[in-house]
Ligand SMILES: Nc1ncnc2c1ncn2[C@@H]1O[C@H](COP(=O)(O)OP(=O)(O)OP(=O)(O)O)[C@@H](O)[C@H]1O
Ligand SMILES: Nc1ncnc2c1ncn2[C@@H]1O[C@H](COP(=O)(O)OP(=O)(O)OP(=O)(O)O)[C@@H](O)[C@H]1O
């Protein structure tokens with residue numbers, strides 16, 4: 001489904017070149033559930049942004065569903081981002097002027113889903129993450145973990161074939177984190193592909209496969225549920 | 227040191243009144259290390275903001291070092307926030323136009339610390355949180371965990387008598403989180419008072435005392451190191 005070959009990502013900072021991703025090969029099959037672990041600053045979010053077509057690599061090739069990302073135009077990339085990929089951002093990235101309900105509905109507005117169906121689906125997923133009592137609140141009236149759950153709801157509402165989750169339980173207590181993981185497992189059983197960055201070893205072990213990022217290089221880990 | 231009596235905090239949302247903190251009594255002695263646990267949305271950050279004099283309670287009394295907070299004017303509150311309290315925010319709240327070094331130095335600028343001493347202290351604490359190689363970077367060039375560590379460095383640089391930390395290891399891998407906890411334990415040994423919100427039970431257990439917030443009410447928990 002997803003194949004990265006010899007991927008390099010670097011930044012120019014002042015007169016130094018910082019290499020963040022250092023020649024990475026990474027293949028993910030359809031319907032695989034992968035956890036990505038690694039120290040703070042090791043490049044996990046950077047890798048995820050490239051996978052999610054939000055950033056371009058400095059070098060190497062990235063093939064998604066048989067198509068080379070480097071050859072795609074903006075229209076095609078936008079279509080993939082909206083239809084195929086759901087992204088839970090580490091910093092949530094909610095729209096502050098929209099309510100919880102409006103934030104969650106937004107991807108279905110882009111997908112031209114009829115109003116009634118859109119509202120129905122939004123209310124369902126909001127209920128699923130335990131926020132029915134907050135639908136008319138704005139992001140700055142929510143707790144950290146509530147904001148995170150809105151970001152999760154928004155990422156899964158289009159039922160994407162690939163779910164990219166960057167630290168999806170970082171702001172959540174144990175019980176709420178477990179509920180989110182159950183949601184992910186359910187999406188996985190439906191056939192979707194899930195790539196999840198996490199610092200929590202117990203959350204990581206829910207995946208079939210674990211990879212580790214260290215100094216910009218990728219290593220296969222031992223997974224509990226392989 | 228810190229005494230809250232019958233504290234109430236509520237918000238008016240539309241025509242409803244939401245009670246977030248429901249008659250809380252909370253006393254913390256000097257040099258105590260307290261962990262605050264509780265589900266997402268239970269009111270932990272709200273409680274912390276009142277303790278840190280960033281927000282006012284709707285009802286009840288809050289006494290800090292023998293003085294009633296409700297009777298203080300803005301000047302005195304500002305003095306306490308700058309000199310006595312260090313705050314690690316759940317959302318970091320770094321200044322995006324300032325570099326890592328400048329963000330960390332800022333509290334010492336307010337304290338009128340001489341330039342040379344200020345720079346020295348900033349470089350030391352930045353090194354302590356493992357970010358010497360990032361001092362000239364801006365927050366939007368940092369990873370989530372790097373931003374969190376800058377927030378921690380900034381909160382402790384004034385050597386505050388009270389450290390308030392809201393989810394200080396949420397974005398950190400195990401090893402980096404442990405290093406931050408070691409820093410907090412060291413500050414505790416120096417005589418400071420630490421109140422730490424965390425979802426991580428293993429981090430919480432480093433404290434002497436655990437309290438739990440549930441539906442806006444505070445309960446004493448059993449602490450491992452009491
Ligand atoms: N725009 C940028 N310019 C320069 N360096 C950058 C930029 N964005 C990120 N970096 C650097 O890339 C490195 C990796 O960042 P990334 O966000 O991918 O880490 P991460 O593994 O997700 O960390 P964390 O676990 O803390 O979230 C960091 O050292 C960061 O300073
Ligand atoms: N400005 C506001 N207006 C209305 N309600 C608010 C406002 N700020 C916070 N709340 C509500 O107060 C409740 C508690 O928020 P708080 O941020 O204290 O929770 P928390 O325990 O820190 O949660 P988390 O673990 O998710 O960070 C939440 O239900 C939130 O919706």
Ligand SMILES: [Mg+2]
Nearest residue numbers: 045090369370
């Ligand atoms: Mg990251």
Ligand SMILES: [Mg+2]
Nearest residue numbers: 143144271316
């Ligand atoms: Mg909070």
